[in-house]
Amino acid sequence: MATPTNLPAAQTTGNVLTAAYVNDLRGAFRIMQVFSTNVTARSFSTASTSFVDLTGMSLSITPQSSSSKILLYCSLGGGNNNVGAGFAYLQFVRNSTAVGNGNESSFLAVNITGDQPANASNLFIDSPSLTSAITYKMQIKVPSGTWFLNRRGASDLYNGNSVLMAMEISA
Helix, strand or coil: CCCCCCCCCCCCCCCCCCHHHHHHHCCCCCEEEEEEEEECCCCCEECCCCCEEEEEEEEEECCCCCCCEEEEEEEEEEEECCCCCCEEEEEEEECCEEECCCCHHHCEEEECCCCCCEEEEEEEEECCCCCCCEEEEEEEECCCCCEEECCCCCCCCCCCCEEEEEEEECC
C-alpha cells in the first residue's frame, strides 16, 4: 500500500493506469476513522488564569497504526465579560500533554470582548505514534474576566455550538 513517502512515480499523459498502480494509491492519505463531540450547553464558565479543561470538549480515539496522523479540529463559541480585554487562550491536550503549541505566543488567542459572542477554530496534525486509546481535549485560560462557553459574556442570550473532532489519517 502506498504511503505519503513512497507513492509510485507520477504517471505521464498517455500512460495506462495499471490495476496495481491504482490499488497502490488507494491507501495513501485515507481517513481511517472520525470521532467528534458537540457541546450546546451553556453551563461552563471560567476565570482561571491557568489552563483548565473545557467541560464536554474531550474524546477518545484508538489509532489503527502507530504511523497514523491525527487531524484535530476545534470550533468554540463563547464570550468574555471583560469589555476590551476579553482574550481566551486555547490548547489541545493529548492525554495529559499539551500538543500543537510551544509557548504562550503560539496558543490560539481569541479576542472575545464584551457582550459579543465570538467563534474560534483551530487545526493541528498530531503524530502520537501510538495504537492505544488516546484522549484528546481542549483547555482554556483567561488573563482577565470570566469566559463563558456557548453564550455571551454578560448575558445568556446567545446559543452557541462547540465541536471537537479527531480524524485518523493513514500515513
